[in-house]
Amino acid sequence: METPMTEAAVTTEIDSRGVATVRINRAERANAYNGAVIDGLYEAANRAAAEDAVRIVVLRGTGKHFCGGADLAFLKEMGVATEARNREFSIRTTGAIRALNELPKPTIAAVSGACYGGGMGMAAACDIAIGAENCAFGLTEVRFGIVWSPIAHAMDAAIGTRETRRYALSGERFGAAEGLRIGLLHEVVAAEALDSRVAALVDTLLANGPEAMAAAKSLVLDLAGLRMSDETLAEIAQEAAYMRAQPEAKEGLSAFLEKRVPAWATR
Amino acid sequence: MTDESIKTTIAEDGRATVTLNRPEIHNAFDDALIADLRWVLDDLAARDEVRLVVLASEGKSFSAGADLNWIKRMAGYSEAENLADSMALAHMLQRLDTMPVPTIARVQGAAFGGGVGLVACCDVAVASAPAKFSLSEVRLGLIPATIGPYVVNAIGSRQARRYFLTAERFDAAEGQRIGLVHAVCAPDDLDATLNGIATELLKGGPSALRQGKALIGRVTGGVPDSVLADTAERIARIRTEPEGREGVAAFLEKRKPGWVVENG
Numbered sequence: 001m002e003t004p005m006t007e008a009a010v011t012t013e014i015d016s017r018g019v020a021t022v023r024i025n026r027a028e029r030a031n032a033y034n035g036a037v038i039d040g041l042y043e044a045a046n047r048a049a050a051e052d053a054v055r056i057v058v059l060r061g062t063g064k065h066f067c068g069g070a071d072l073a074f075l076k077e078m079g080v081a082t083e084a085r086n087r088e089f090s091i092r093t094t095g096a097i098r099a100l101n102e103l104p105k106p107t108i109a110a111v112s113g114a115c116y117g118g119g120m121g122m123a124a125a126c127d128i129a130i131g132a133e134n135c136a137f138g139l140t141e142v143r144f145g146i147v148w149s150p151i152a153h154a155m156d157a158a159i160g161t162r163e164t165r166r167y168a169l170s171g172e173r174f175g176a177a178e179g180l181r182i183g184l185l186h187e188v189v190a191a192e193a194l195d196s197r198v199a200a201l202v203d204t205l206l207a208n209g210p211e212a213m214a215a216a217k218s219l220v221l222d223l224a225g226l227r228m229s230d231e232t233l234a235e236i237a238q239e240a241a242y243m244r245a246q247p248e249a250k251e252g253l254s255a256f257l258e259k260r261v262p263a264w265a266t267r
Numbered sequence: 268m269t270d271e272s273i274k275t276t277i278a279e280d281g282r283a284t285v286t287l288n289r290p291e292i293h294n295a296f297d298d299a300l301i302a303d304l305r306w307v308l309d310d311l312a313a314r315d316e317v318r319l320v321v322l323a324s325e326g327k328s329f330s331a332g333a334d335l336n337w338i339k340r341m342a343g344y345s346e347a348e349n350l351a352d353s354m355a356l357a358h359m360l361q362r363l364d365t366m367p368v369p370t371i372a373r374v375q376g377a378a379f380g381g382g383v384g385l386v387a388c389c390d391v392a393v394a395s396a397p398a399k400f401s402l403s404e405v406r407l408g409l410i411p412a413t414i415g416p417y418v419v420n421a422i423g424s425r426q427a428r429r430y431f432l433t434a435e436r437f438d439a440a441e442g443q444r445i446g447l448v449h450a451v452c453a454p455d456d457l458d459a460t461l462n463g464i465a466t467e468l469l470k471g472g473p474s475a476l477r478q479g480k481a482l483i484g485r486v487t488g489g490v491p492d493s494v495l496a497d498t499a500e501r502i503a504r505i506r507t508e509p510e511g512r513e514g515v516a517a518f519l520e521k522r523k524p525g526w527v528v529e530n531g
Contacts (some may be wrong), residue, residue: 019529021499073329106432106433108291127428128429128433158425160423161423183423186426186429198287201433204435205432205433206528207406207527208432208433209407209510209513209514209524209526210526211407211508212404212405212409212510212514213432213512214412215505216405216410217428217431217432219411219421219501220427220428221433222413223416223419223498224419228407265506
């Protein structure tokens with residue numbers, strides 16, 4: 001790896017019990033994801049899946065926030081990059097969410113602070129999501145003229161079509177209580193209790209047969225049709241990449257970066 | 268009309284009540300009870316005078332899932348023998364899920380493993396507030412396979428991913444929140460609450476209720492036979508694998524299974 005471990009965008013620690021803690025490590029940017037975070041997440045998910053020593057995965061952010069969504073400056077750059085490079089990024093993003101969603105071991109998202117867009121997708125792709133009271137959610141993509149395709153399947157499975165139709169279109173922000181009500185979160189705890197609640201759940205999972213948990217997860221994924229084919233992945237990635245290269249996305253992302261309202265916003 | 272392990276009554280208003288009657292073993296079920304319950308439900312499904320089925324049980328617990336002695340016997344089974352037993356359970360659950368008339372589960376106490384499956388197969392579930400639930404299979408190195416389709420249909424994949432994997436116990440209020448049970452009440456109010464819902468159901472046209480239920484099955488797709496076979500194969504396989512055998516052996520010997528690591 002070219003990036004030294006100390007600066008890795010995603011870090012993984014594995015303890016003696018087989019608990020892998022995967023951290024998105026861009027605290028200075030509210031853990032917004034760029035290409036390095038996506039690649040790191042993909043590698044971390046595949047490593048956790050492949051290593052026999054890993055029994056449980058906990059996903060969290062470094063610092064106050066879980067993941068503030070996409071790094072919009074990075075997205076804008078992708079939108080004007082070559083078609084191939086732009087598409088490749090969407091394929092990797094969709095692939096990272098799929099790898100997390102289908103990881104054959106129990107996964108827990110420990111969510112605090114900002115959890116927007118793709119960050120919501122990461123929480124939705126985990127088996128269990130525990131949120132601190134200070135969580136802030138929103139499928140904010142539409143505000144920037146982009147689409148949320150890579151996380152759509154995981155989101156629909158987590159919160160159901162009824163809520164997805166609302167939040168994916170409105171881009172409204174909402175808090176932990178609403179996150180619990182619609183099923184994105186399984187539990188809400190005080191911010192200072194987040195670590196201890198996640199630790200208790202980890203202990204609970206450690207009492208269960210590791211192969212049985214893998215088989216139980218596989219059962220749910222198959223019964224609910226939650227696995228994504230390569231063909232679907234390619235279609236989804238193509239859609240996200242296409243939209244990002246359109247004038248509307250350029251305007252939306254530029255407006256955000258220039259701290260102005262986009263041209264389509266009417267009062 | 269049946270042996271003592273299941274009591275069945277049909278009231279004049281068309282309300283049939285099927286009561287599991289093995290309170291001394293918490294209404295756990297084995298191959299014989301599964302066969303009996305299948306027979307009883309087949310019989311009720313064929314009777315025009317039946318307008319509603321209540322599934323209840325005697326004693327403290329609703330159903331503790333698989334019976335200990337049955338688990339012991341199955342531990343020595345081949346994969347083929349396990350498959351035959353699992354298919355029998357799968358067909359009984361399918362029979363309950365597709366009863367042509369409305370079904371109500373009366374959950375007065377604990378429902379574990381397969382007991383949760385029985386609840387999920389009923390159209391309406393009423394629970395006493397102290398009732399506890401758990402999809403406890405992974406504690407024994409097993410999976411909630413044959414009940415899986417019905418539980419996922421009831422609580423959705425989001426909650427199934429948690430409770431299939433954690434085997435946590437949860438109470439009736441959480442059961443209601445996640446959609447497993449429809450109504451929760453104080454223990455003394457259980458029959459009144461159930462009667463209230465039954466009374467509403469009996470106001471519906473008998474034919475309309477049957478057709479309305481069939482429509483729900485058609486819209487939701489139900490549980491296809493291929494899924495039944497697949498889930499039965501999954502549990503038969505896992506029972507004969509080392510982890511499944513270790514989990515069941517540890518349970519029967521009242522010791523911790525080999526996969527449990529002690530903290531720090």
